[in-house]
Amino acid sequence: MSFFECRNLKYSYEKKEVLSGVTFSAEVGELVGIIGANGSGKTTLMKSICSLLKGDGEVVLCGENLADKSDREVAKIISYIPQRSGIDISISVLDTTLMGFNAEMSVLSRYTDSQRKRAMAALEEVGIGHLSDRDYQSLSEGEKQLSIIARSFVSCKKMLLMDEPESSLDFRNRNRVIGLIKSKIKTMGSVGLVCLHEPSVALQYCDRLVLINEGRCIAQLNPNENKLEYMEEKLKQIYGNITLAKVNSRIVMLPDD
């Protein structure tokens, strides 16, 4: 049995089926990229995996079926990074990061000094330690996203679920942060599922890609093992006329004229 398994996952909004039996698995330390066109069901898949949406099928993490767990128990083992955080009050960046400890704390307890130090270390790790005392609302969208990523680093979870975490980041930060997430998953001994907007980034950093089209998993790619032609053929089913090319040993996706 794999570290993480998603078996025949289905979900419908009203009567429209938006996830139609998605099945894939991942091993510990792997970063799996979920890619697909807009509206293909990527976010629904992420939310179904972490039980935010209750559909049919099974999600098994570390041999345990997540359907048997309470919301709080799920929060203890899965970190979720949304596309954009909903925080809309003035709050310090450090306090935002400290929220990552909540699932393992009792409702009434306060943050400890040790937690504050760990939160500071996570902020330093993503490169915004100097902003710890700033108002979260005064940050740029990219800096906000970095602080939310730091929040998911503060406690060791078995799974990191990330919904386009790179969408607000500039080129330099995007590559640095995805690389950091990849190494963090390995050191924490967890598994990472990441929806990525940019297939070239997914091809560069992910160990495996799950291609979603109209709610179905149409292929699973392994950029380190699969041939370029095979991956190109599968990606064409989502993105139309594209070409995959190797530049400096990295695979990039280019649109055809």
Add this chain to the structure above:
Amino acid sequence: MKKYRNLVLLSAILLLLFSVVCVSLAVGKFPITVEGLISGNEMMGRVFLTLRLPRTMVAVIGGFALGIAGSVFQTVFHNPLAAPDMIGVSSGASAGAAFAILFASGTVFSVGLASFIGGLAAVIVTLLLSGAVKNGGKASIVLAGIAVHSLCQTALMFLKTAADPERELASIEYWIMGALNGVSLKNSYVNMIICVVAVLPIFLLSRQIIMLSNSEDEAKMLGVPVNKMRFAVLIFATLAVTSTVSVTGIISFVGLLAPHAATLMTKKVDSFTFLLGGLCGSILLTVADILSRSIASSELPVSIFTSLIGAPFLVWLIWRERRRV
């Protein structure tokens, strides 16, 4: 440095509150002096203990409750202009008070009890209605609140139509405008105990309330039992507000103003800001009450003064939000 800054800020606010409380205890139709109290002036002592002290205590505790409840509503509903009436507290209390004025002799006790029950019932109906909506989040609470608010307003209009214009209608209108002149130790101590008991859990849960400022999905994935927590804190905040307004009548703007004043001072929201918001509410209501009983020959409704300060502040707040956008 941050702790030191908070300590200075807290000391300054407490000093200001202490000064305002001293003025409130002294000022009124029957002036009270320290010398008079020490010399054992019986009349002065009686006025102090039975009227002035309870009235000031209600202004301080009630203002604190309105301020901290405002923080809860604004955070939970992700709306800087959110107020207790969003879920029907004030309109329910007003309808309850009008009912007591018309049908239950209109004594201070009956009006207080009926408005307390009215406010609490309105909120419970709002929360039950929103709970009946499948996957209903905070939007369903707001919608249910609007429905309950409209129903209570309709009931209030009906009661006003049935009221005797000379006595009962005037009493209803005066109650809605809010005043602390009916406060005595006898009719307020139970409410103030409820108020303190309701405010304490809000403090204890302040970290969870701040977690609710995340989107619902985020908060759930951070381990917050979103629906239960929201229900609990709204009930505590409602208890605090209702136990205050059932003694004072409707007090406008304190719940809106005080949290923003605190956030302007601290520049960020944390449990300390909640405390500061409560203290700002205490100062605001006590100052408004002092003005209401000292500016004219007869007592004026306290909401006149809270609104006089609140309305320009609200305009400034909207202007600031628009500039931010």
